[in-house]
Amino acid sequence: MRMGLLVAVSAVATLVGCATSKEVYLADGSKGHSISCDGAVQNFGSCLEKAGELCGTQGYVVLNQSGEAVPFSTASGGYTATSLAASGGFQAQSGAIITRSIFVKCK
Template identity: 35%
Template sequence: MLKVAGIVAALVVAVSLGGCVTATPVITPTGQQGFTINCSAMNDVGQCYKKAGELCGSAGYEIFDQNNKPAGFWSAANQTMVVRCKVPGEAQKATS
């Protein structure tokens, strides 16, 4: 019984530690600074969008690549995005 309790405790810790969204600086295909955002542990691509918004603020961002493979019975989720933050005013220039 003690062994089962230890396994359950380890799983709870692993799930709670694995619930974060990470952002790693990268160079985008256009040669600009961007971020690879990984929200696989959350199994919710909405968390990737939220992190991109936090990183880029009101100027917004451009998505270069996105992978939204949900978790399967035998496989983990793979939820990632590569984004570039727009410069302030860039969105307005594109629409006018």
């Protein structure tokens, strides 16, 4: 059981740590890449590393870069004092969804 949990956690951590890309056409008709490196585990360096993998030794030009942290807060459970006491609990979660992306064109 414990080994299975360790494998599952490792698999999720591996997936979370990967930048994703999508081929796009730019305004001038040339091909480019939209690369996302969202989440707390990654940074713009992850996006740039992916750009290097995609373009190889020819290099790339960063056309645009954006990123933001969008705060969120959710709550579940009872919304009145009576229902809170009856249910025995209240769950709240808050944090931020971090998004980062770059657009690159291979040289």
